[in-house]
Amino acid sequence: MFNTTKRAFALVLALVLVFSLAGCSKPVDDGSSYEYVYENRVETIYVDGDEDSDTAGDGTTTSSGGSTTTSSGDSTTKPANIINDNVDYTKYKGKTVKFAATINPANDESGPVVENFEKKYGITVEIVQSDQGNYANQLAGWIASGTSPDVARVNGDFPTCMGYLQSLDAAKLDYDEAIWNQQMFNLSTFGGSPYLCDTKNNIWAEIDIVIYSKSLLKRAGANTPEEYDAAGKWTWDAFYEICRKVKNIDPTTMAGGSLLSRENAIHAAGGGLIIYKDGKFVSGVNSRTQEAMIKYTEAWKEGIIGWESTEGMIEGTVGITTCHAWALKKTGFFNNTTYNTDDLGYYYQPRWDANSDYGSCGMVRGWGLVRGAAEPVAAGIFLREYLDVSNYDTSSTFISKDAETFFFRATSIDYSNWNPYIVYWDYQDGIAGTTFDEHMNVMSGDPNQVGPSMASIKSNMEKAAANINKFVELNTGLR
Numbered sequence: 001m002f003n004t005t006k007r008a009f010a011l012v013l014a015l016v017l018v019f020s021l022a023g024c025s026k027p028v029d030d031g032s033s034y035e036y037v038y039e040n041r042v043e044t045i046y047v048d049g050d051e052d053s054d055t056a057g058d059g060t061t062t063s064s065g066g067s068t069t070t071s072s073g074d075s076t077t078k079p080a081n082i083i084n085d086n087v088d089y090t091k092y093k094g095k096t097v098k099f100a101a102t103i104n105p106a107n108d109e110s111g112p113v114v115e116n117f118e119k120k121y122g123i124t125v126e127i128v129q130s131d132q133g134n135y136a137n138q139l140a141g142w143i144a145s146g147t148s149p150d151v152a153r154v155n156g157d158f159p160t161c162m163g164y165l166q167s168l169d170a171a172k173l174d175y176d177e178a179i180w181n182q183q184m185f186n187l188s189t190f191g192g193s194p195y196l197c198d199t200k201n202n203i204w205a206e207i208d209i210v211i212y213s214k215s216l217l218k219r220a221g222a223n224t225p226e227e228y229d230a231a232g233k234w235t236w237d238a239f240y241e242i243c244r245k246v247k248n249i250d251p252t253t254m255a256g257g258s259l260l261s262r263e264n265a266i267h268a269a270g271g272g273l274i275i276y277k278d279g280k281f282v283s284g285v286n287s288r289t290q291e292a293m294i295k296y297t298e299a300w301k302e303g304i305i306g307w308e309s310t311e312g313m314i315e316g317t318v319g320i321t322t323c324h325a326w327a328l329k330k331t332g333f334f335n336n337t338t339y340n341t342d343d344l345g346y347y348y349q350p351r352w353d354a355n356s357d358y359g360s361c362g363m364v365r366g367w368g369l370v371r372g373a374a375e376p377v378a379a380g381i382f383l384r385e386y387l388d389v390s391n392y393d394t395s396s397t398f399i400s401k402d403a404e405t406f407f408f409r410a411t412s413i414d415y416s417n418w419n420p421y422i423v424y425w426d427y428q429d430g431i432a433g434t435t436f437d438e439h440m441n442v443m444s445g446d447p448n449q450v451g452p453s454m455a456s457i458k459s460n461m462e463k464a465a466a467n468i469n470k471f472v473e474l475n476t477g478l479r
Contacts, residue, residue, distance in 0.1 A: 083381050084174035092378040093122035098149040099382070100139060100370065102132040108331050109203065109397045110386065117385045123378050139164040139370060148372030150379040154196055156424040158188070158364035159281070159468060160431055162475040165368045167193035171380025179388060183418055184366050187276055190476040196366030199387040203397065205411040206365035207325050208264055211310075212242070212345045216319035220245040225320075225347035236269060236295055236350045239320065243304040246319030255312045256304035258321040262443050265296040267419045268322065268349045268359035273436065273461050274422040274468065281422060281468045283461035288352070290454050297447040314339045322349060324362065325410060328403040330396075341399040346406040348413075360415035363424045422468075431471040432464035 083089040104127055105111045114125050128149045130138055136157060142148050143164060154161040167190075175185060181198040188196035198205075210225055217224055222245040228234040243257030259265045266272060269292035272284025299305045310333040312318030326332040334341055349359035367383055369376050385391060398404035422428070429435050439460050442453045 083384065084172075084177060086172040086174060087377060087381060089121055089381050092375070092381060095375050095378040096124040096126050097151060097375055097379050097382045098126045098128050099151045100128045100130045100135070100142075100149040101153065102130050102135065102155070103331075104129065109329075109392055112393065113386060113391045116391065117382060121381060121385075123381065125382060136160060136164055143371050146372065148370045148374070150370060150373040150375050151383065152368055152370050154364065154366050154368060156363040156365065156421070157427045158196070158366070158422070159472050160427055161368070162190075162195065162472050164370060165195050166371045166373065166376075167191075167195055167476075168197055168369060168380070169193050170373070170376035171369055171383065172377050173197065173380050173384065179384075183415075184364075187364065187420065188366060188368075190279075190472060195476075196364070196368050197383060197387070198366045199389065201389045201408055201411050202387055203329075203389050203392050203394070204365060205325060205407075206362040207360065207410055207415075208260060208268060208322050208349055208362045209325050209327075209406075209410055210239070210320060210347045210349055211313070211323050211327055212320040212347070213313060213316075213318075214343050214345050216246055216249070216316070217242065217345075220249050220319060222246065222319070224345060225350070226345075229347070232354050234347075234350050235353055236292075239350045240295070240299045240304065242320050243299065244302070247304045251303075253317060254319075255306045255308050255317040256319065258305050258307065258309040258312055258318050259296070260309055260322045260324065261425065262296070262440050263421045263423060263425070264322050264361060265443070266292050267361035267421055269295075270352055270356070270359065270417070270419060272419060272422075273457075274428070274432075274465050275419070276422060281465045281472070283458055283465050284419075284422075285454065285458040285461050290450060293443050293450045294447050297443050297445065297450055300444055301447060310334065325407055328398050328407045330399055332399070334399055341403070344399075344403070346403060346410075348410060357415075357417050358413070359419075360413070360417055361419045361421065363421045423464075428464070428468065431468055433467045434460050434464050436464075 081088055081090045105114045105125075106127075118124055128142075132155065135152075135155070139149070139152060140163065152161070152164065154165075173180070175194065179199050181200050181202070184196050184198035185194040188194050212225065214224070220242075222242045223238075225234055225238075225242075228238045239257070247254050247256030263273070266289055269288060271286060271289030271292045273289070274281055275284035276282075296305075306312065306318075308315070308318050309321045310318075310323060310327060313321060314334070314337050323333070327334065328346065349361070351358055367387065369379055373379055394404055398407060423432075423436050426436070439453075439457045442449055442457075
C-alpha cells in the first residue's frame, strides 16, 4: 500500500516514545515517575491513488466534507458492496489488518466478531500481541522499524497516544453515520480531523458507575442508591453515608466503601485536573474540584473509604464503590472469583446535589490508526464491524441479565456533562512535565490542607496543560 509513486496524504512527525504505562489497577503512591524520551522523525504516509483515492467505486465521489452523491444524483441508495458512502469493501478482499491488542479476541467476546468479519469481507485480522504496561513504547518501536500495526486501542493514555496515532481520515469512515459516538470524535479532533473513534453502546464502553452489595447494605440498614434517588437525595453525601453505615457493621474489619481512583472522585463530582475545552487542554481546577477533594479527604480521614474497590467487595469489606462498567462483564473484575454476583446492585454515580445531573466520567477509551498503517481503509472497515455492538452476543457477555440491562441503560444516557479523565494515574506525567500524584497526595491527608494546596495545584495543572498542548501540536502538525 506504501508506494512512493502515489501522492502523499500527509507529512507527519513520528514521535518515538520510550515509556511504561501503568496497568489498569488501583493507583499507588510510591513516588514513581515515568520518563518519556523522544526524537523527531519525519515520515510520509501515502495513500494508494487507485484503491484508496477520493474517488470510490460505482460512480460515487466523496467531497472533503464527507458527503456523497452518485452519478444518478441518488444519495439514498448505495450498492450492496459499499460498506459506507466512501468505501467499496470488495477492493480489500485478501488484505490483512494488523491489530495491536492487549487481549487476544480468541479469549474474549470479540472472538466470534473477528471470525465473522474475516468470513464476511475476506479480510484477515492479525493480532499483534501487545503489553498494556508497555503499549506505546512497543508501538513507537514498530513505527520506527517500518512494521507498524494498523489499528490501536487507546486505553487511558489520551493524549499521550498522539505520539503513535495518525488521523482517521485515511480510514475513510463515514463520520456522520449514526453508529458513531460523536463525543469521541469531538474530543480527539485536532487540525480538523479526529484521531479516535468509538461507537454508541460499544461493548467496551468506558463509563464509571456505582456497584454495591445488596446483602451488606441490608445488614448495615442503609438505603440503596435507587432508594436515595427516588427521594431526590442520591448525592455524594448519600454515597458517603452508605460507606459510613457499612463501616459500622464492624469498624475493626470493614472498609465501608471505596472509589475507583482520586480522578474518579474529582471528575465524577464535576471538577477536574486537566480538561479539553474549545480545542485546547486547560486546567480544570475550580471550586467544585476543591469541594470534591475536601469531601473525599474527610471520608478518607474518617476511615470510611479506601482503595480496595472491587477487591474489597470480593473480600466482603466494601459495601459500595465506584467502578468501571467493565465490572459488569464476565471478563471484568469479578472474573475467576467465587463472588456471588447476584448480590450486586448497579446504579449511576451520585449527583452533586438535587439539581445536578448524574456524575459522568471515565478514562478515554477509543480506537485509531497507527502511524505508518499499511492498510488504513481495510482497518476502517474492520473498526466499523468490530465496534458495532449489534455484532456481539451480549446474552453471554455480562455477569447477569440485570448487569446487561444496566450496562445499556448507563451507556445510552446522553451525558452532556461527560467529564473524562485526561489525567489518568501516571499516564501523562512525562509529557505534562509533572508527577500528578505529587499534587494529589493531599487527598489522602488532612482536609484542612486542601484549600491552601489549591493555588499550587492549579498553577501546576496550568503548566501541565501547556506542555500537553505543545505535545499534541507537535504530533498533529499544528506547529
